[in-house]
Amino acid sequence: MTRIDAKFAALKAEGKKAFVAYIMGGDPDVETSLAVMKGMPGAGVDVIELGMPFTDPMADGPTIQLAGQRALDGGMTMDKVLGMVTEFRKGDSTTPIVLMGYYNPIYSRGVERFLTEATAAGIDGLIVVDLPPEEDSELCLPAQAAGLNFIRLATPTTDNKRLPKVLQNTSGFVYYVSITGITGAAAAQAADVAPEVARIKAQTDLPVIVGFGISTPDNAQAIAGIADGCVVGSAIVKDIGAGKPVAEVLANVAALAAGAHRA
Amino acid sequence: MAEDGINSFMTGPDEQGRFGIFGGRFVSETLMPLILDLEERYEFAKTDPAFWAEMDDLWKHYVGRPSPLYFAPRLTEHLGGAKIYLKRDELNHTGAHKINNVLGQIILARRMGKTRIIAETGAGQHGVATATVCAKFGLQCVVYMGAHDVERQAPNVFRMRLLGAEVIPVTSGRGTLKDAMNDALRDWVTNVRDTFYCIGTVAGPHPYPAMVRDFQSIIGKEVRWQLAEQEGEGRLPDTLVAAIGGGSNAMGLFFPFLDDPSVNIIGVEAGGKGVDARMQHCASLTGGRPGVLHGNRTYLLQDDDGQILEGFSISAGLDYPGIGPEHSWLHDTGRAKYVSITDAEALEAFQLSCKLEGIIPALEPSHALAHVIKLAPTLPRDHIIVMNMCGRGDKDIFTVAKHLGFDMKI
Numbered sequence: 001m002t003r004i005d006a007k008f009a010a011l012k013a014e015g016k017k018a019f020v021a022y023i024m025g026g027d028p029d030v031e032t033s034l035a036v037m038k039g040m041p042g043a044g045v046d047v048i049e050l051g052m053p054f055t056d057p058m059a060d061g062p063t064i065q066l067a068g069q070r071a072l073d074g075g076m077t078m079d080k081v082l083g084m085v086t087e088f089r090k091g092d093s094t095t096p097i098v099l100m101g102y103y104n105p106i107y108s109r110g111v112e113r114f115l116t117e118a119t120a121a122g123i124d125g126l127i128v129v130d131l132p133p134e135e136d137s138e139l140c141l142p143a144q145a146a147g148l149n150f151i152r153l154a155t156p157t158t159d160n161k162r163l164p165k166v167l168q169n170t171s172g173f174v175y176y177v178s179i180t181g182i183t184g185a186a187a188a189q190a191a192d193v194a195p196e197v198a199r200i201k202a203q204t205d206l207p208v209i210v211g212f213g214i215s216t217p218d219n220a221q222a223i224a225g226i227a228d229g230c231v232v233g234s235a236i237v238k239d240i241g242a243g244k245p246v247a248e249v250l251a252n253v254a255a256l257a258a259g260a261h262r263a
Numbered sequence: 264m265a266e267d268g269i270n271s272f273m274t275g276p277d278e279q280g281r282f283g284i285f286g287g288r289f290v291s292e293t294l295m296p297l298i299l300d301l302e303e304r305y306e307f308a309k310t311d312p313a314f315w316a317e318m319d320d321l322w323k324h325y326v327g328r329p330s331p332l333y334f335a336p337r338l339t340e341h342l343g344g345a346k347i348y349l350k351r352d353e354l355n356h357t358g359a360h361k362i363n364n365v366l367g368q369i370i371l372a373r374r375m376g377k378t379r380i381i382a383e384t385g386a387g388q389h390g391v392a393t394a395t396v397c398a399k400f401g402l403q404c405v406v407y408m409g410a411h412d413v414e415r416q417a418p419n420v421f422r423m424r425l426l427g428a429e430v431i432p433v434t435s436g437r438g439t440l441k442d443a444m445n446d447a448l449r450d451w452v453t454n455v456r457d458t459f460y461c462i463g464t465v466a467g468p469h470p471y472p473a474m475v476r477d478f479q480s481i482i483g484k485e486v487r488w489q490l491a492e493q494e495g496e497g498r499l500p501d502t503l504v505a506a507i508g509g510g511s512n513a514m515g516l517f518f519p520f521l522d523d524p525s526v527n528i529i530g531v532e533a534g535g536k537g538v539d540a541r542m543q544h545c546a547s548l549t550g551g552r553p554g555v556l557h558g559n560r561t562y563l564l565q566d567d568d569g570q571i572l573e574g575f576s577i578s579a580g581l582d583y584p585g586i587g588p589e590h591s592w593l594h595d596t597g598r599a600k601y602v603s604i605t606d607a608e609a610l611e612a613f614q615l616s617c618k619l620e621g622i623i624p625a626l627e628p629s630h631a632l633a634h635v636i637k638l639a640p641t642l643p644r645d646h647i648i649v650m651n652m653c654g655r656g657d658k659d660i661f662t663v664a665k666h667l668g669f670d671m672k673i
Binding site for chain 2 (some may be wrong): 010054055056057058059061062065072077078102103104105106107108109129130131132133134135152153154155156157158159162166177180181182185
């Protein structure tokens with residue numbers, strides 16, 4: 001059982017929805033993003049998604065693209081992302097951490113070496129946008145063998161015929177992308193998303209968490225209400241990009257978390 | 264043919280879209296169902312006589328194919344060695360080989376019921392070809408182009424707009440061809456239901472590398488019968504030379520000859536200011552290593568941490584940090600050889616072609632010609648080189664004038 005599985009079991013027992021929050025590792029520098037990360041559990045974050053910066057983030061909108069660029073311009077590397085997790089784990093041994101990004105920096109490092117280091121640092125799961133089930137032998141299967149969850153994206157274009165293939169090697173939770181589009185795009189309507197979540201839940205016992213296009217506490221509440229939880233990324237990253245102090249960033253995170261937890 | 268235990272070099276890709284370890288389908292889930300649908304539709308079209316009849320008709324009456332295979336007598340005499348033939352794909356409608364592929368993809372898009380076409384472009388040749396075919400069929404066309412390229416290729420931007428396309432300057436990332444491709448992919452993921460992504464080169468997720476290669480293979484197929492016509496039954500070229508950015512004109516020339524072991528195959532990458540530690544070049548095979556970008560695994564220019572580097576070349580059409588996956592495989596298996604040519608060498612070749620043959624070449628094939636200039640004098644007079652003159656140079660005269668110190672203001 002990973003920290004992710006344990007967290008969702010605990011939330012279920014309490015009858016609570018999950019609030020998942022994303023930040024880009026090293027944006028705008030390691031010190032700031034580590035401070036935000038450390039404050040997240042206290043602000044009500046149930047699962048932390050930590051972005052690995054990449055020069056060519058094809059699935060991301062301008063907000064997260066710029067965050068990645070700020071991190072890379074500040075000298076962010078895979079070593080430093082892993083270092084942030086190691087540092088975080090010194091004070092928190094229960095909050096699940098999911099690393100999110102693109103395949104090339106992992107492939108470049110070597111899958112085996114990456115998995116050894118990620119596990120040692122205290123990472124619990126991976127979301128790798130450009131690895132569909134057709135490429136499972138690359139990272140998904142080795143990651144599961146190494147004890148990490150591999151969290152897959154399901155999307156509005158994933159029809160019922162394809163869904164079993166998407167769910168087959170998914171673990172931890174299913175991340176439902178609420179819109180066809182990129183991160184930070186227009187808000188999804190809970191009424192449109194609800195039947196999609198039901199469609200997925202009919203084929204899996206895993207928690208279904210909805211992301212993309214959620215930016216306010218009300219959005220978070222509405223979307224979490226029709227799923228097992230929701231993810232907010234761009235809305236938090238935008239505050240960091242605007243140079244707001246860590247306390248202010250975390251106050252917004254707390255408001256978003258409260259929205260999700262009201263559901 | 265037996266080389267490295269491989270029976271044929273023409274059977275790829277496999278069911279996973281792989282050429283050896285290269286290729287594949289590294290895309291987000293949103294695009295996956297569409298890519299599988301595209302693969303199915305293409306597999307059907309490939310063996311559908313009606314599809315090829317439509318292609319042949321348009322190639323002949325709209326593009327002007329077959330393009331001539333031209334023996335270049337003064338160039339041959341000047342270099343004093345191998346006999347040099349130029350495959351004149353710069354004479355196609357829109358001035359480059361790009362339209363060969365665009366026609367195929369747009370016919371497929373229409374069969375799939377897609378009404379909106381998007382494309383990325385570097386030098387603007389693929390954008391112009393896409394805008395042209397969209398105008399012909401009355402389809403909406405959106406072209407993504409790096410803001411830096413919009414500036415240095417202004418005539419092509421105007422052409423695309425005249426043809427009714429919307430040209431979107433891309434400022435994300437560093438505003439180059441790879442960023443244009445990122446933004447095209449972002450558009451596609453957003454408008455996946457009605458939009459067809461017309462990729463301009465033999466890269467991207469499967470089935471694009473194979474599909475674009477198949478459409479461009481008309482180049483090599485024509486060379487086969489045209490050379491026999493001029494040099495006698497059964498005469499094959501001894502050496503093929505083509506420039507490579509993504510590598511579509513090269514794949515088109517090379518593919519029909521992959522299983523003819525007597526044919527030497529040479530791809531020419533853009534060496535920019537020189538292939539060395541400064542990384543001011545676009546020679547992915549000579550100066551890169553395998554990685555995953557834009558839907559496929561291939562050789563990429565990247566740093567130690569797997570971050571993608573910017574290419575650098577005088578030619579906007581070669582300015583891409585990757586290369587088609589089939590080239591990566593041909594490189595690793597040794598079936599094809601890849602070399603690099605610097606900006607300065609390409610500029611020299613550009614001028615030589617103008618003076619000796621009355622052909623103003625694009626900067627892209629000027630790279631191929633620069634290698635021919637090095638190679639031909641070392642070969643006997645009965646050796647035949649076929650070089651792909653894949654584009655004309657009208658678009659490049661401003662860049663060349665600047666480098667030669669010529670004032671274009673009238």
